[in-house]
Amino acid sequence: MKTAQEANENKAYKEAVTELLYQLADDDFIHAFRGSEWLGLAPHIEEDVASSSISQDTMGHATMYYQLLEDLGEGDSDELAHGRKPEQRKNAIILEEVNGPGNYLKEPDFDWAFAVVRQYFYAQSKKIRIDSLKNSSYQPLADVAVKVNMELYYHLMHWRTWFSQLVNGKGEAPERMKKAIEKVCKDFDGVLTLGPNAEVMASHGLIEEEKVLKQRWENEMENVFASLGISLPELGMERGNGRKGEHTKDLDGALATLGEVYLSDPAATW
């Protein structure tokens, strides 16, 4: 399918591509927000610049996906980003989780080990997905994937470096990383799944099969883990499947903060 118009003429195709785009958009959107909450709190100033820049890029990727949804007639992209209710969101649960106890404005006791593990795992899964999307049957999505891939290159390199250095680090770092890895793995299947309609997406050539992509992610991770002398725990989806609209209260809080300005006057130009 070359255009949104063509996609709209085939109901089943349109539903599958829309579903996939919501997952991609919502994942990047909430992940960028949690990343941005580290601004001013990152371990050192260079990291503050780097992680903020990565979050900004990631929010830009979400913007492109929401734009593709707007082109398919789903509504205004700002409204899609800010106006949808938690149960309409398709992001994975692990991505909405708070960075730690406290909140950004009051005693943020955030965990950098958790941030690094979540960022690295996510960047690697995004890389595998984007490589597949470069060959998507929906041309506008394939074009976006080429664009995202160029920026993602730097993100993945950045988080892989942090991950290896902390796992191999001295003091409390390895132990904290181990705990963070266990925590992220418990829900990371939620990122790797494409939801109840995964097969339909694959049959329309929008993206490869879920199990193929998941296997690719696991292979990649196992190589890195083996080189660091650690092993990858079992993956799960303990708290539910975000692709089905299942979420935790952490998402409510994030959406309320994110949408505060927009929802105060949706018609305003900021």
Added chain:
Amino acid sequence: MQMMTTKEASVKSMLQEVKDPEIDSVSVLELGMVEQVQVDDAIVHVQMLPTFMGCPALEIIRANVEKAIKQLEWVNEVKVEFIYQPPWTSERVTDIGRQKLKEFGIAPPPKQIGEDGEWHVDCPYCGSTYTTMDNIFGPTACRSILYCKGCKNPFEAMKPVSTMM
């Protein structure tokens, strides 16, 4: 190659006046951000390529492009569209653009990247090749921060991006 019409040429000369809001010596043309200019009587369509997607300057650039072209007497309407295909890559910066980046204190993007993804730029101030990477990520999405051990100045470089990555 098609001959550029007088109208297209006048639009291009206006685009030359639109600078990157964050690097005010370099025009959007020199950065390689303009993919196509199409003139339809009094309507001008401009297709542009965003550098980095999260760049907050995109909307400012769009507004500045519209404003500049509307100064042409024969223009009634300007449509600026950001497209993703072809993707913007750092190879699109023109030779003059590269020179002007340097004058601004920003090293132009390296033309060659090693197989392992490593890249190198010389100091835009003293030309020394004795430079180190301080942070791949800089004050804007498209820039990195480096340090020159020759003249002991920190400087920025435009980050290379390519479809080969």
